[in-house]
Amino acid sequence: MGDKQARSPKDRFLTVYGRKPVLEVLADETLDVDKVILADTARGPAAAEIRRAAKNRGVAVQSASAHRVKVLAGNGKQDQGVLADVVAPRMLPLTAALDRSAPPSPLLVLDGITTPANVGMILRTATAAGLPGIVVPRRGVAALDPLVVKASAGVAFRAPVLRCGSAEEAVERLTESGYTVYALGSRAGAEATPLFDVDVPSRVAFVLGGETDGVSEAVSNLAAGWVSIPMPGDVESLNVSAAAAVVSFELVRRGR
Numbered sequence: 001m002g003d004k005q006a007r008s009p010k011d012r013f014l015t016v017y018g019r020k021p022v023l024e025v026l027a028d029e030t031l032d033v034d035k036v037i038l039a040d041t042a043r044g045p046a047a048a049e050i051r052r053a054a055k056n057r058g059v060a061v062q063s064a065s066a067h068r069v070k071v072l073a074g075n076g077k078q079d080q081g082v083l084a085d086v087v088a089p090r091m092l093p094l095t096a097a098l099d100r101s102a103p104p105s106p107l108l109v110l111d112g113i114t115t116p117a118n119v120g121m122i123l124r125t126a127t128a129a130g131l132p133g134i135v136v137p138r139r140g141v142a143a144l145d146p147l148v149v150k151a152s153a154g155v156a157f158r159a160p161v162l163r164c165g166s167a168e169e170a171v172e173r174l175t176e177s178g179y180t181v182y183a184l185g186s187r188a189g190a191e192a193t194p195l196f197d198v199d200v201p202s203r204v205a206f207v208l209g210g211e212t213d214g215v216s217e218a219v220s221n222l223a224a225g226w227v228s229i230p231m232p233g234d235v236e237s238l239n240v241s242a243a244a245a246v247v248s249f250e251l252v253r254r255g256r
């Protein structure tokens, strides 16, 4: 994965699409809206309202074909011919964060989490716990779209999101940078260290896996080991956002 992709412009923006979400971000003075892109086929009162709201905020409205808007919104989404790029001030490429003199730690890394509501809830919880970084790969994880923003209760705009191509790439980069990277799994059995006993070195990251398959084999092979949240009750696993909450606040407790 070259640096070009690692520094995609998408690393700065959350794209919001659809008339109502775009009007909502334009109405929110705390958000820095970079631009609005409106389909050249968009006419009538709804398009006029968006143009008016953008003008009031001094936000540029670019015109594009309806097809282009659809592609930019991630194809198959209910874009209604309009999207807005909102600057997420704390979103950074992972590589840039690791180049800092004090790289952020502890981190969460998302691997294969495809339900936007889970991604949004994880961003909200980890931000609430004060974690300095949540690695959200561009591939294999739900796109940072309005469903994620909604599930995060708007926290996604200011969550410390670190972007990279894939979870595998993130684990490789983190390991090269001296992080101990643990894979979180409920069924790892005897080979897993209970979360409440695990060492938390100064550079540490915990990988959360997908809703169905958990942490991928490729990622777990790169990790330093498995960690599990003890579950004395008889259930197979926690919802991934619940697991993220337990880990995040255990890290807060350890940091005291």
Ligand SMILES: C[S@@+](CC[C@H](N)C(=O)[O-])C[C@H]1O[C@@H](n2cnc3c(N)ncnc32)[C@H](O)[C@@H]1O
Pocket (backbone or CB within 6 Å): 183, 184, 185, 186, 187, 207, 208, 209, 210, 211, 212, 213, 214, 215, 227, 228, 229, 230, 231, 236, 237, 238, 239, 240, 241, 243
């Ligand atoms: C719904 S679980 C995935 C269950 C999946 N069948 C599996 O084999 O891992 C989603 C993610 O939440 C995290 N998780 C859930 N329960 C956990 C537990 N008790 N300990 C550690 N991680 C857990 C793991 O990262 C897991 O990959």
